[in-house]
Amino acid sequence: MNKYSAQTDQSSHKNVLYKVIYTVICSVFALSVLVMFGTTTEQINNKLPTKGLKDQNFLNKVNYQVSINKPKKSPVVVLEETDFHGRPLTASCTTCHSTRQPNNTLNDSSKLDEFHPDLILNHGQLSCMSCHNAGDYDKLKLANGQTLDYTNVMQLCAQCHGPQHRDYQNGSHGGMQGYWDLSKGPRVRNNCTDCHNPHTPAFQKFRPVFPPDRDLTQEHSFLIDVKSKSIKGNIVEIQENE
Amino acid sequence: MSEESKHSLPVINNGMSRRTLLKGVGATLGASSFAIAIAPIAQWAKDTSVDEFLQQHYKELSSSDLDQVITRLEQDAKDKYGADVTIRDHQPLPDVQFAYALNLSICIGCRRCAEACHQENNHDRATSNSYIRVLEMDKGSLNLEHGKVNYDHPVPADDKFYMPVQCQQCENAPCVNVCPVEATWQEEDGIVVVDYNWCIGCRYCEAACPYHARRFNWKKPEIPKQEINPKQGYLSNRIRPQGVVEKCHFCLHRTRQGQLPACLEACPTGARVFGNVLDPDSEIRWVLENKRVFVLKEELGTKPRFFYFFDE
Incomplete structure (x- = not known):
């Protein structure tokens, strides 16, 4: 009897020790997760209100002409x-x-x-x-x-x-x-x-002001040309245009 | 007999077995290939601070986090471009749904809108990037793929009409649906935005967009200090990093403060109409109610917020 009870005492002590260690590890892990992702209640609370330009009845106020x-x-x-x-x-x-x-x-x-x-x-x-x-x-x-x-x-x-x-x-x-x-x-x-010039009101033709960035037709022809014609020339063209 | 006579070949080192040797070789190869594999990350880390790397998604940033991010971005603009900029986080206005309409009968194809976009949104100067492409189309056709972009002759040419195309701010946006990291989404006022710091640059969205509206930053944008527009928005025209996708955002840093978009202000003919569709007295509402408006590629079911019309 004594022999057995001593053994069970020892094992229950061990169990308690493991439980304590387990709890400590878990809580450390949980804390580090909280710190890493920063979702403390304080931060959740001040998350919503400060962003933004709140002006509820803006549709009704016409202050300018x-x-x-x-x-x-x-x-x-x-x-x-x-x-x-x-x-x-x-x-x-x-x-x-x-x-x-x-x-x-x-x-x-x-x-x-x-x-x-x-x-x-x-x-x-x-x-x-x-x-x-x-x-x-x-x-x-x-x-x-x-x-x-x-x-x-x-x-x-x-x-x-x-x-x-x-x-x-x-x-x-x-x-x-x-x-x-x-x-x-x-x-x-x-x-x-x-x-509009009142004497010649039709819009006069003039050169467009701004060079475009990419030409869709060229990109398109590139896709077609891969199968048939020279690939190299088209690649150079596209790089120039980009 | 001596030791040597027992073996046909001399034993070099009894301490190391073939297995250990192979393990060593394997480990060395593995370690070196790993080093080579992560080398681009080490290179990339030079340009990216730890704060930038650990930054959360825009929607998960608390206001104090966002303040820190914005301060960092403003400092970046100062360090990298020498410009004093102000970045704000403009929020959608309540009871506002933006829409845009364009009168194709009076557009003359002058490309002033594309130029204004280029300047307003801090685009790379070398590539003359812009969110707007003006297509020169044959009269009687609406095939976008045959639109010519690099026309260079006096406009408007006879037998042609001009169709500026930019982001259509779709309700059912293919670009938003394909994004694997949710770096792009539609805001409450209908504007589809990109968190440039969350985008991984996979370009799925660019491929998915039926309107060719998205642009990729192949290089770090280069803009002379004096040409940088200092009034910037976090989700709009702040200077984008290399390797991310960007797009038209209806100039939200302007429009969410009540101003008209830059492309509309630049338009000499008044072909562009912008406003809040929820306001029954707005110009955009009049156009939608009184003109025969249509959207591009309606059959795709993207439900654009950008409308086109011709005068009767």
């Missing part, structure tokens, strides 16, 4: 003479035109012998007096004869270009800068004459 670039009040002709400071002198339209008879049928500047010989009019069937105001050359004229300031030129254009005017009013024609969200900042929009 959409403004449209306006052209100069009325255009001037730059003269060859200069003033005392060396600045070129300018003359308003009425300076000359107030003493001249308007030519209501003129629609070609090449028929002019003194002024505006370089002006190219290529705007549908319009003649000069369709838009310019014979009564006051520093103003424009609507189709119904009403006088219109140069600053409101868009109203003149809109008489004929209805669809473009509609698209413009709904923000899908004409360049703009600034904010889509008017609660955060203003927006500035071009007017018709910022982009």
Whole structure:
């Protein structure tokens, strides 16, 4: 009996020792996992609120306006003479035109012998007096004869270009800068004459500004050429383009 | 008889058996091949700090972790490029779903949008990288694969129309689905973003994208100090590391602050329309309701947020 009980005592002591060691190892492991992945409760708590720009009712607040670039009040002709400071002198339209008879049928500047010989009019069937105001050359004229300031030129254009005017009013024609969200900042929009020359309104052709990075057709032809033609030449081309 | 006479051949070393010798050779070969195998890691470690290596996924960063990461990235920009930059973590705005529309009738193919993207988003100068490709297409065709990118003649050419293509911010984005490490995902406002520090550069997403919208940084981007755009976002235009994929993010560092994207501001014709589709008075909403809009490769079921239309 004694012999056996002594043995069981010894083995139970051993068991306790193993349990203690096991627990210590486990807790050390668990602690190191916690430290490594950093998910202590403190960090979880301060995880959510600080990031971000919280502004709940932004849709309701419209604090800023959409403004449209306006052209100069009325255009001037730059003269060859200069003033005392060396600045070129300018003359308003009425300076000359107030003493001249308007030519209501003129629609070609090449028929002019003194002024505006370089002006190219290529705007549908319009003649000069369709838009310019014979009564006051520093103003424009609507189709119904009403006088219109140069600053409101868009109203003149809109008489004929209805669809473009509609698209413009709904923000899908004409360049703009600034904010889509008017609660955060203003927006500035071009007017018709910022982009279109009123005498030759069609967009003039010009060279594109920026070299492209990769050509899809070349990549495509590369895939085809692997089977048939020279591979080397195409690889060189692609590397150049990338 | 002496020892020698017992063996037909002289014994060199009795202490080492053939087995031990083979073990030694095997261990040496194994160790050296292991060293060679991990050599690229040692090389790579030169450019990567321990902090960068141990950095968590963006979504798992606590705000204090993120602050540390951002401070480190700003310091990196100072050390590597000499530029003082500010990196912010712009969050999606509540009640905002972004969408983009493009009027193909008035796009003239001037590539100003691509140029603006190049400058705004700190792209590598040598490769003239940009998130936008302007395709020159034959009138009457909508085959993207036949779009010409490197046209170099006065635009707009007769019989052609121009179609700028960038990330379509798909609802069902193939690029997000294929990413093996979840380094790319769609945010609440619809923008598909990339955690450049989590991306492993496998380029699965680049292959999966039907719109060719993703770009890979083959080299460290090189940008002159004075040309670096200092207003940067963590998920957008901060200078990307080498070996990761990037893409258009609707200029989220601008748009999440209410500004228009850089490509839209650069557009001289106003072909581009951007806004919040949840706002019934927005321009984008008017276009979607009143124009005959379409999306590219609709049959793939990607559900893009980028719409195209022609004027009637």
